[in-house]
Amino acid sequence: MSIYLFRLAQWAYRRRRLVLSLWLVVAVATIAISVASGGKTNDNFTIPGTESQRTADLLKAKLPALAGGQTQVVFATHGTVKVTNPEQRAGIEAAVANLAKVSQVASAASPFQTNAVSANGQVALGQVMYTAQPADVTDATLDAIQDATAPARDSGVQVEYSGSVYPGWRLAPSELPELVGIVIAFIILLVTFGAFVAAGLPILTAVIGVAITITGVTALASVVTIASASTTVALMLGLSCGIDYGLFILSRHRNNLLQDHGLEESIGLAAGTAGSSVVFAALTVIIALCGLSVVGIPFLTVMGLAAAAAVAIALLISLTLLPAMLGFAGDKVTNFINTPLRPGHHGEVAMTAATEPHKTFGAAWARFVVRYRVPVLIGGVGLLVLLAVPALSVELGLPSGSSKPTSDTSRQAYDLTTAAFGPGFNGPLQVVADGVTSQQTVQNMAQELGKLPGVAAATPATATVSHGIGVIRVVPKTGPSDPATADLVTSLRDNRAEIEGSSGAKILIGGVTASNIDVSSKLSSALPVFLVVVIGLAFILLTFAFRTILVPIKSIIGFLLSVAAAFGMQVAVFQWGWGEKIFGITKAETISFLPIIMLAIIFGLSSDYEVFVVSRIKEDFTKTDDARGAVERGTGQSARVVTAAALIMFSIFVAFMFSKDATIKAIGFSFAAGVFLDAFVVRLTLVPAVMAMVRGKLWYHPQWFSKYVPDPDIEGEKLQHRLSGG
Numbered sequence: 001m002s003i004y005l006f007r008l009a010q011w012a013y014r015r016r017r018l019v020l021s022l023w024l025v026v027a028v029a030t031i032a033i034s035v036a037s038g039g040k041t042n043d044n045f046t047i048p049g050t051e052s053q054r055t056a057d058l059l060k061a062k063l064p065a066l067a068g069g070q071t072q073v074v075f076a077t078h079g080t081v082k083v084t085n086p087e088q089r090a091g092i093e094a095a096v097a098n099l100a101k102v103s104q105v106a107s108a109a110s111p112f113q114t115n116a117v118s119a120n121g122q123v124a125l126g127q128v129m130y131t132a133q134p135a136d137v138t139d140a141t142l143d144a145i146q147d148a149t150a151p152a153r154d155s156g157v158q159v160e161y162s163g164s165v166y167p168g169w170r171l172a173p174s175e176l177p178e179l180v181g182i183v184i185a186f187i188i189l190l191v192t193f194g195a196f197v198a199a200g201l202p203i204l205t206a207v208i209g210v211a212i213t214i215t216g217v218t219a220l221a222s223v224v225t226i227a228s229a230s231t232t233v234a235l236m237l238g239l240s241c242g243i244d245y246g247l248f249i250l251s252r253h254r255n256n257l258l259q260d261h262g263l264e265e266s267i268g269l270a271a272g273t274a275g276s277s278v279v280f281a282a283l284t285v286i287i288a289l290c291g292l293s294v295v296g297i298p299f300l301t302v303m304g305l306a307a308a309a310a311v312a313i314a315l316l317i318s319l320t321l322l323p324a325m326l327g328f329a330g331d332k333v334t335n336f337i338n339t340p341l342r343p344g345h346h347g348e349v350a351m352t353a354a355t356e357p358h359k360t361f362g363a364a365w366a367r368f369v370v371r372y373r374v375p376v377l378i379g380g381v382g383l384l385v386l387l388a389v390p391a392l393s394v395e396l397g398l399p400s401g402s403s404k405p406t407s408d409t410s411r412q413a414y415d416l417t418t419a420a421f422g423p424g425f426n427g428p429l430q431v432v433a434d435g436v437t438s439q440q441t442v443q444n445m446a447q448e449l450g451k452l453p454g455v456a457a458a459t460p461a462t463a464t465v466s467h468g469i470g471v472i473r474v475v476p477k478t479g480p481s482d483p484a485t486a487d488l489v490t491s492l493r494d495n496r497a498e499i500e501g502s503s504g505a506k507i508l509i510g511g512v513t514a515s516n517i518d519v520s521s522k523l524s525s526a527l528p529v530f531l532v533v534v535i536g537l538a539f540i541l542l543t544f545a546f547r548t549i550l551v552p553i554k555s556i557i558g559f560l561l562s563v564a565a566a567f568g569m570q571v572a573v574f575q576w577g578w579g580e581k582i583f584g585i586t587k588a589e590t591i592s593f594l595p596i597i598m599l600a601i602i603f604g605l606s607s608d609y610e611v612f613v614v615s616r617i618k619e620d621f622t623k624t625d626d627a628r629g630a631v632e633r634g635t636g637q638s639a640r641v642v643t644a645a646a647l648i649m650f651s652i653f654v655a656f657m658f659s660k661d662a663t664i665k666a667i668g669f670s671f672a673a674g675v676f677l678d679a680f681v682v683r684l685t686l687v688p689a690v691m692a693m694v695r696g697k698l699w700y701h702p703q704w705f706s707k708y709v710p711d712p713d714i715e716g717e718k719l720q721h722r723l724s725g726g
Helices: 002-014 016-037 051-062 086-100 139-148 150-154 176-193 196-220 228-258 263-295 298-319 321-334 345-355 361-371 373-393 409-420 439-450 483-494 496-500 512-546 550-575 594-624 627-658 662-699 703-708 717-723
Strands: 070-076 105-109 123-130 158-163 429-434 455-460 469-476 506-510
Touching: 002 016, 002 263, 002 298, 002 321, 016 196, 016 321, 051 429, 051 469, 051 506, 051 512, 070 086, 070 409, 086 105, 086 123, 086 139, 086 150, 123 409, 150 158, 158 409, 176 196, 176 228, 176 627, 196 228, 196 298, 196 321, 228 263, 228 298, 228 321, 228 345, 228 594, 228 627, 228 662, 263 298, 263 321, 263 512, 263 594, 298 321, 298 594, 361 373, 361 627, 361 662, 373 550, 373 662, 429 439, 429 483, 429 512, 439 455, 439 469, 439 496, 469 483, 483 496, 483 506, 483 512, 496 506, 506 512, 512 550, 512 594, 550 594, 550 662, 594 627, 594 662, 627 662
Parallel strands: none
Antiparallel strands: 070 123, 070 158, 105 123, 429 469, 429 506, 455 469
């Protein structure tokens, strides 16, 4: 592989104008297609085959008026004013009449007709049903919904919105996280390289790759349902991996130049050695992300494929566009900054790293870890286990109004509804009876449902039976994310025969709340399958790369420790609320798809650092046959660049905690914690400690393995042997 990458990089260097032009054409084309397509992401999570989805499909086929999206409009007054006062009631009724006229609205129910007025007369609930699914309700419709309620607001009534779709549910994307991440990454690269051109090149190439990925995903959103978090995850990984891959290759290239290699040879050699590690690292990440498709959840599959595409593009750019850009830059990557207080310092540091790596801080750290390997191993494992303890108390769920900031309209609607009616009114269930012949049968079922434990109210949702379908609105006593609500849904489904009685009808339990419960349940059950598949594939890949089974086993154990610790920190900060004041978050359940996303991404990224560190150790061991010395020297040589790469990823993930979206905050924090722990505690500490203890046995493989499994030459030994004329 190293020889092919060497030739590819030299071709890109010689045809650098062509390579740059081709990538720019691709970027411009995807941007143009994205703008023309008008694609938009959404946050409706469904899983084909679940009961909630079967319920939605049945309604869509036989009773479409109740199959679309819905908005709950909360009207509230304060002080001595009540919604039933003549002026306020007239404003609310005028608003409901306006809502019924809005495009895509199937019906608008007045709270005075449905008796949805609180006991104190200060909160009333209106209901808007759409003819379209939530993802298909246009922004123009939502703007019109907000305009339609003006009469109520003019009468002094507070109006807030919640439901499966509502005004303001699509958050306007902010460029702040990306800008903050890029600025911090540039500073880290500037410190690492001590040269402006060297610091800017990985960022420039990564931004081009991200532009292609994100605009491509946006274009696809016009024909495929894509969750909003998909673009964020793709952006995080595309930017961080793009910068990191460029950093590894550029760092090796600059060392080559400082060791007096010619420009063209240096670029090719960097791609053939560090580039080989980049390829295997990227393939591991891509495998982990594509592995999300095995769980059979469409939105998660799309999320994984979008992120995998971002990493694949980052890989291709690092192997083609970066060598071309290095050709344009020439010797400028070694034009070091001269600071007034320490003139020549950056050049000296770079020369030391290139020619005397044993004098660096990374080498000193490696010697410390190797010398005190046993206490270091015990202390590191103990720390990770301690951080993982909160994960035992995890409660999974999907975002609801209760997890939004207090300034968000859905959060205000949630709080007003909870205080006036009870938390269950924020997430009623849909009980759909198929095969009923009379409204009386539906009424009898509603009465039976209303008597069940955990049910606050049960009323028919329609005045008549249509196409043999009756719909009952069941309000739980607990909120949408409460475990007791999930228990109620399970109980209703397990005891549906008692509710059906002798009516001959068959009932299904659906609605947004039930759908979220089904999604969380499916994700939890899919987690073990995903873990086995992804770890198995990555084990094969890493075994092929390093030609030993002990390195992959060590890598996987380290990953499990770091991801468990990161997950424990997430539970403590977000679910337990330890970060409420520090990060401005709202205490809420753990997002149900976060564990499986964390497993995929942190496993992929942990393998990145494993490949970069261990490939340097193997490269040294191949030359010297000194196992413990190779651990010291290999870790020392990779420590500076791995530290920079991990800090860049950490900073980019942390920057996304500036988002207003609670889901994005949780994802950013979890990824940041996972990367930090895995890079610094596992890969630069525990891995060298273990390898120093095992010594040369780590590289053992049977003779048949050497005979039948090709050597990918990840450390570039064959390439360097050929270049030296051997």
